[in-house]
Amino acid sequence: MLNNLEPITKMGLIVLAVLVIASTVVATLSRIKPQKDYSELASRVWAWWIMAAIFFAIIVAPARISLVFFVFLSFWAMKEYVNLLKTRAADHGSLILTFLAIPIQYFWIALSPPWYGMFIIFIPVYMFLFLPVRLVLSKETTGFVASASQIQWGLMAFVFGLSHLAFLLTMPAPAGSLASGRTLVLFVVFVVEMSDVLQYVWGKTLGRHKIIPTVSPNKTWEGFIGGIASAILLSLLIRFLTPFSIGETILVSFLITVAGFCGGAVMSAVKRDFGVKDFGSVIPGHGGMLDRVDSLCYAAPIFFHYVRFYHY
Amino acid sequence: MESDQIPESGVTTKMPPMNESGQASKRPLTIGNLVQMIFFALVIRPFLALFIGLRVSGRAHLPESGSFILIANHSSHLDTVSLLSLFPLNRLRRIRPVAAADYFDRNKIISVLSRTLFNILPIVRKHITAENNPIRQMRAALEAGDSLIIFPEGTRGSGEEMGEFRSGVAHLLEKMPEACVVPAYLINMGRSLPKGEFIPVPFFCEIRLGKPLKIQGNRREITALLETAVRELKDAVI
Numbered sequence: 336m337l338n339n340l341e342p343i344t345k346m347g348l349i350v351l352a353v354l355v356i357a358s359t360v361v362a363t364l365s366r367i368k369p370q371k372d373y374s375e376l377a378s379r380v381w382a383w384w385i386m387a388a389i390f391f392a393i394i395v396a397p398a399r400i401s402l403v404f405f406v407f408l409s410f411w412a413m414k415e416y417v418n419l420l421k422t423r424a425a426d427h428g429s430l431i432l433t434f435l436a437i438p439i440q441y442f443w444i445a446l447s448p449p450w451y452g453m454f455i456i457f458i459p460v461y462m463f464l465f466l467p468v469r470l471v472l473s474k475e476t477t478g479f480v481a482s483a484s485q486i487q488w489g490l491m492a493f494v495f496g497l498s499h500l501a502f503l504l505t506m507p508a509p510a511g512s513l514a515s516g517r518t519l520v521l522f523v524v525f526v527v528e529m530s531d532v533l534q535y536v537w538g539k540t541l542g543r544h545k546i547i548p549t550v551s552p553n554k555t556w557e558g559f560i561g562g563i564a565s566a567i568l569l570s571l572l573i574r575f576l577t578p579f580s581i582g583e584t585i586l587v588s589f590l591i592t593v594a595g596f597c598g599g600a601v602m603s604a605v606k607r608d609f610g611v612k613d614f615g616s617v618i619p620g621h622g623g624m625l626d627r628v629d630s631l632c633y634a635a636p637i638f639f640h641y642v643r644f645y646h647y
Numbered sequence: 648m649e650s651d652q653i654p655e656s657g658v659t660t661k662m663p664p665m666n667e668s669g670q671a672s673k674r675p676l677t678i679g680n681l682v683q684m685i686f687f688a689l690v691i692r693p694f695l696a697l698f699i700g701l702r703v704s705g706r707a708h709l710p711e712s713g714s715f716i717l718i719a720n721h722s723s724h725l726d727t728v729s730l731l732s733l734f735p736l737n738r739l740r741r742i743r744p745v746a747a748a749d750y751f752d753r754n755k756i757i758s759v760l761s762r763t764l765f766n767i768l769p770i771v772r773k774h775i776t777a778e779n780n781p782i783r784q785m786r787a788a789l790e791a792g793d794s795l796i797i798f799p800e801g802t803r804g805s806g807e808e809m810g811e812f813r814s815g816v817a818h819l820l821e822k823m824p825e826a827c828v829v830p831a832y833l834i835n836m837g838r839s840l841p842k843g844e845f846i847p848v849p850f851f852c853e854i855r856l857g858k859p860l861k862i863q864g865n866r867r868e869i870t871a872l873l874e875t876a877v878r879e880l881k882d883a884v885i
Contacts, residue, residue, distance in 0.1 A: 407697075410849075414700065418851045424841060430848040615851075 342518050342575050343394060349573060350387050350525070357383065379620035386618070386627070390524065394517050398505050399445065405501035406441045411624045412493040412632075413437065415614040416605075417486075425475035426482050429466050433486050436462050437494050444502050454502060458495040463487055492601075493625070496632040499639040500524070509646040512578035522576040523591055523638040527630050529569050530592040531599065534562025551603035554596075563592045578646050587641060591634040598633030602626075679763045680740040686764050688736055695732050698849050699725070699839060705856035705880075708829060709733060714741075714794045715827040715859065718816060720809040720877055721798035722837025725847065727765060729854055730796050730831065743768035743788050744796040745781075768795065782818045789819075789826060799873060803842050809878065817869035820862055828873065830857040832880035855880040 357380045365373040393404045417430060436458065443454040467483045500523070506516035538558025546554045570588035571581065579587060602625065606614065615623025695701040709717075717730060727744045734742055748769035751761040761767045768788055770781035777783075785795055799812040820826055834853040840846075857880050862869050 411700075414849050414851070417848070418835075422838070427841065427844055427848060431846050434849060 342513060343391075343521065346518070346521050346525070346573060346576060347391055350391070353529075354380070354384055354387060375620055382618050382620050394504075394521060401504055402441050402445055402501055405498065405504075406438055408624065408628065409437050409441075409494045409497050410434065411617070412497065412628055413489055415623045415625045416489045416493060419609040419611060419614070420485050420489075423475060423478050423482060425473035425478075426470070426486070428473060429469040429482070429486060432466060432469055433462075433490060436490060440494055440498050441501060444498065444505060447502060447505055451502075454498070458490050462490055466490075492632050493628075496636050497628060499635040500631065503635070503639050503642070506643075506647070509578045509642070512646075514576055514578050518576035519638075519642060522570070522573060523634060524631065525573060526566055526570045526588050527591055527595040527634045530562050530566035530595055531630055532562075533565045533569075534558045534596070537561030537565070547600060547603075550607060551600060554600065554603075559596060563589065563596070566592050587638065590641065591638050594637040595630030595634040598630040601633070602629035674740070676740070680766075683739055683764055683766060684736045687732065687739060691728055691732055695729060695852075699729075699847070700849065700851045701729055701732070702851065702853045703733065703856070704853070706733065708856045708858050710827060710829070710859060713827070714789045714792050715829055716789070716816065716819070717794065717796045717829050717831060718799050718873055718877065719796070719831040719833050719854075720804070720881075721800050721802065722804045722833070723840045723842070724803075725836040725840045725852060726798065726803075726833050727796060729833065729836065729852060731765065733854065733856075740766060741793050742766065742796065743793050745770055745785060745798075747772050747802075749773070768793075772801075781815065782822065785819050786822055789823060799870070804837065805842060809874075809881070812870050812874040812877075814866050814870050816873055817866040820869050821866060824863050825861070828860045828862060828876075830860065830873065830876035830880060831855065832857075832877050832883075834881075855883065 361373055361377050361380050365371075365377070389404075393401045396404075413434065417433070422430065440454070440457055443450045443457060447454060466486060467479075470479060470483055500520055503523075504516045504520045506519070508515045534554075535558065537560075538553060538555045541557040541561065542553075542555030544556045545552060546556055546559060567585055567588040570584055574581065574584045577584065577587075602614075606612065613622025614625035617624055618627055621627050719726060719730060727746075731739060731742060731744065744765055744767050746761065746765075746767040746769055748771050751767055751769055752758045762769075768784060770784055771779050775781065785797075788795060797816055799816050800810040801813045801815070802810075804810045816828070820828070832855045834855070835850045836852050839848055839850045839852055857876055860872075860876060862872050864872070
């Protein structure tokens with residue numbers, strides 16, 4: 336237990352340093368250019384402080400408390416998504432089941448590891464088969480396929496995808512390593528979130544060539560390459576959280592940052608389709624919960640299955 | 648239609664002064680009031696904040712003391728609960744949602760629960776006599792310093808489309824032209840918990856409150872003004 340705490344404390348200090356640097360940069364910017372308004376940026380950095388504090392509390396908390404947090408995270412993400420759907424009155428019953436599936440999915444994690452099989456098939460198999468049956472019971476066929484697909488898609492992305500982080504959290508130390516499930520969660524979340532921020536910073540400063548202008552005009556090749564490259568460099572600094580060699584760290588970080596980019600792009604397309612800028616407004620300067628975890632929905636399962644396959 | 652059923656004779660002539668100071672809320676707490684406060688603190692408020700994600704805009708328009716009439720569109724049982732949650736716990740016992748007696752008194756358990764937990768002011772919708780005249784009851788509550796929550800559509804609508812307002816509030820305002828009316832528009836409540844369903848789906852719900860109004864005129868004018876006030880909140884960009 337004690338040698339598990341050590342890398343987490345070290346990581347805490349690194350995150351603290353990053354946040355102090357970010358706050359200093361914002362304070363300096365607003366002093367150098369008082370004519371420009373940095374309040375949006377300042378509230379964004381302030382939100383990062385809060386999110387980092389909550390996240391570290393979750394990482395060191397007992398597993399059950401961490402799981403409750405992840406239930407709430409998935410619940411709120413799913414809620415933001417469902418709120419934007421054009422639901423029919425006939426969907427009421429299956430939507431109740433959808434939200435009920437969230438605590439059940441995390442319940443399998445609480446029972447893990449022997450319940451890994453149930454964790455990995457509950458939503459892709461059982462919910463997938465059963466939700467349309469519930470829709471059939473509502474006896475409304477107009478819009479049936481749309482409802483069944485939209486609901487299942489949300490469950491896969493925001494409940495199934497994010498729950499991989501929680502399963503990872505409960506995993507023991509990989510053979511012959513100081514790392515643990517908790518440190519691996521810290522690693523993937525830090526690298527993916529830093530990649531998001533750095534892609535934004537590189538894109539804002541140097542971005543010229545748009546990647547997908549019709550979906551997300553802010554995503555540029557300069558931001559993509561600069562952000563991913565610098566996130567990979569940062570990931571080498573926190574290699575102590577993982578059982579990876581230097582080469583493997585670079586490979587894994589490349590995988591998860593690209594997956595994170597794809598997640599962000601997919602959720603941008605979803606927002607475009609719904610005609611909204613953000614999924615919500617719970618996090619000042621960031622938008623909704625989904626706007627913050629969109630890349631993790633993609634990166635978490637990719638990272639999880641890589642680690643589980645090669646290190647357990 | 649409804650106006651023909653309400654006898655004019657039963658209205659009292661002596662009018663106690665309107666309670667403006669809010670001091671009348673020093674009415675002693677009953678056990679029922681305490682149960683309601685605990686229920687709102689431990690169940691309703693966490694439910695609305697964490698499950699429904701209730702958003703409120705224009706909260707400053709709610710008078711901080713004194714009696715007033717809160718009117719809103721009606722599509723769900725969540726409507727009353729959400730509007731009651733706007734008030735501090737120690738003020739809850741002075742807020743009376745006006746509710747149909749035939750619905751809430753349909754059995755003993757619902758009757759007791761709705762009176763205790765939601766402090767409803769039950770009114771009859773049919774067979775109105777001088778004794779059970781709803782306008783008199785509402786007026787008496789306002790004069791005693793209580794505030795009312797009224798859904799002028801008279802019943803829960805089936806969709807998000809607001810129904811036509813009935814003339815009850817106008818009858819009341821005719822007798823009490825000095826009364827203050829606060830319009831509210833409720834969003835998504837009927838999507839979360841529609842008529843006939845018992846388990847809510849956590850769609851984000853919203854309350855939009857408008858400026859307090861003092862309205863004068865004949866019944867038709869008043870009713871039209873109230874309906875416009877609520878509709879304007881629907882279309883407002885916030």
